[in-house]
Amino acid sequence: MPVVLIYLILVYAGLAGFVWWYHQKQNGKPYPLKAELAVLAPSLLVHLAVLLAPVVEDKVVIMGFGYSVSLIVWLMLAMYFVGSFFYNLKGLQLLLYPCTVLSLLMATVFPGKFTGYHISDWPFMLHIGTSLLAYGLFGIVTLLAVLILLLDNNLHKKKISSLVSFLPSLLSLEKLMFQGMWAGFLLLTYSVVSGTFFADQIFNKPVMLTHKTIFGILSWLIYGGLLLKHGMTAWRGKKVAVWTVVGFISLMFAYVGSKFILEVVLQR
Numbered sequence: 001m002p003v004v005l006i007y008l009i010l011v012y013a014g015l016a017g018f019v020w021w022y023h024q025k026q027n028g029k030p031y032p033l034k035a036e037l038a039v040l041a042p043s044l045l046v047h048l049a050v051l052l053a054p055v056v057e058d059k060v061v062i063m064g065f066g067y068s069v070s071l072i073v074w075l076m077l078a079m080y081f082v083g084s085f086f087y088n089l090k091g092l093q094l095l096l097y098p099c100t101v102l103s104l105l106m107a108t109v110f111p112g113k114f115t116g117y118h119i120s121d122w123p124f125m126l127h128i129g130t131s132l133l134a135y136g137l138f139g140i141v142t143l144l145a146v147l148i149l150l151l152d153n154n155l156h157k158k159k160i161s162s163l164v165s166f167l168p169s170l171l172s173l174e175k176l177m178f179q180g181m182w183a184g185f186l187l188l189t190y191s192v193v194s195g196t197f198f199a200d201q202i203f204n205k206p207v208m209l210t211h212k213t214i215f216g217i218l219s220w221l222i223y224g225g226l227l228l229k230h231g232m233t234a235w236r237g238k239k240v241a242v243w244t245v246v247g248f249i250s251l252m253f254a255y256v257g258s259k260f261i262l263e264v265v266l267q268r
Contacts (some may be wrong), residue, residue: 004046005050005104005108007043008043008046008047008050008100008104009104009105011043012097012101012104013097013101014039015036015039015040015093015097016093016097016100016101018036018204019036019093019094019097020094020194020197023091023162023163023166024162027179030031031090031166033084033090036093037081037084040077040081041081044074044077044081047070047074047077048074050070051070051071051074054067056059061240063108065109065110065256066106066107066108066110068096068109068132068255068256069103069106069107069256070103070104070107071132072103072132072135072136072139072256073099073103073104073139075133075135075136075139076096076099076100076133076136076139076140076143077096077100078136078224079136079137079140080092080093080096082142083140087176088168088172089169089176090166090167090168091142091147091163091168091173092143092144092147093165094147094166095143095146095147096140096143099143123194126194127191127194130187130190130191130194131187131188131191131255133184133187133253134184134187134188134191134251135256136181137184137187138180138184138188138223138247138248138251139248140182141177141181141184141243141244141248142245142248144173144176144177144180145177145240145241145242145244145245146190146241146245147167147173148170148173148174148177148238148241149238149242150163151164151167151170151173151239152161152170152237152238152241154176155170161210174240175239177240177241177244178227178230181223181226181227181244182227184223185220185223185224186229187221188216188219188223188251189220190256191216191218192216192217199264211253211254212254212255213254214254215250215251215253215254216251216254216255218250218254219247219248219250219251219254222243222246222247222250223244223247225243226240226243226244226247
């Protein structure tokens with residue numbers, strides 16, 4: 001394993017351990033967010049440099065399984081870093097850092113095939129860019145949904161855990177979840193429309209009814225239905241959070257899941 005990947009895994013694991021320790025032993029003290037972000041910032045730059053190295057060297061975008069997972073995780077971390085200056089995202093780190101460590105280990109063990117696409121193909125680049133941004137946003141939204149489920153479960157227990165005092169309120173988490181869902185839905189809409197109706201211009205071949213198309217449209221319908229019902233009836237609660245997770249699972253099957261099956265399992 002390259003030294004730089006060991007560095008990233010150790011830093012993210014250290015941040016994960018610190019956040020979990022602090023949420024258990026907080027003792028009413030304010031969370032040291034600035035210190036956390038000061039450690040995260042250089043790691044994000046190193047992580048980005050690793051991702052950009054093959055792109056700069058070969059003038060192609062690498063879309064293999066391991067690379068795609070690392071890129072989506074980096075986007076989630078970058079969104080968390082920037083969003084922390086504008087929103088109260090405390091608690092998201094409890095899930096985000098462990099997921100980052102797991103994804104880097106998985107990407108290292110299962111790198112997949114390094115399929116490259118020329119960066120000069122702008123229609124394709126725009127399609128892929130919006131798709132990856134949508135993945136990153138919906139990844140954050142899904143982690144918020146999981147926090148909502150955990151918080152809701154804790155609030156219904158007789159003994160309240162330290163998680164309740166560490167996380168923002170349930171309403172705040174739900175508000176953030178729907179804001180992120182709206183932004184992700186707009187990006188996903190462009191991705192689905194461009195990949196379905198303009199496949200000739202982007203992929204140089206007509207659209208085909210594959211599992212990628214089916215799961216992509218299915219996830220779009222799930223998120224669209226959630227936003228529509230929330231806008232009409234102010235629908236919220238556990239069911240919304242569960243369907244948000246289901247939507248992300250469908251989205252994962254549309255691209256990353258299929259990449260794993262084709263490149264890692266079937267070795268195609």
